[in-house]
Amino acid sequence: MDLSNFMVHVKLSDIIASTGVIILLAAFLLNLYKKLPSHSRWYSGMNFVGAGLCGLSSYMISFYPFVVLEGIWALFALYSFIVPRGTSESQVK
Numbered sequence: 001m002d003l004s005n006f007m008v009h010v011k012l013s014d015i016i017a018s019t020g021v022i023i024l025l026a027a028f029l030l031n032l033y034k035k036l037p038s039h040s041r042w043y044s045g046m047n048f049v050g051a052g053l054c055g056l057s058s059y060m061i062s063f064y065p066f067v068v069l070e071g072i073w074a075l076f077a078l079y080s081f082i083v084p085r086g087t088s089e090s091q092v093k
Helices: 003-009 012-032 041-060 064-082
Strands: none
Touching: 012 041, 041 064
């Protein structure tokens, strides 16, 4: 199978999902190898974007259990981006 034939079969949802998974795995591996702490805004941001992309691609293919899973993941990641761990909401205001 040549590349042009392969690209005809790749859907936009596959590209979005693959991008989201790469971002999530990169954050996980960077954290695992102690290059990116789990309390950093970069880690939370990568989780938010990655989960958001995976949720969007799941919506595009009508796979709603993963829309819920990735949506919740994205919301928690967004919350930890806005309110960093180790601080309470009263300390942020």
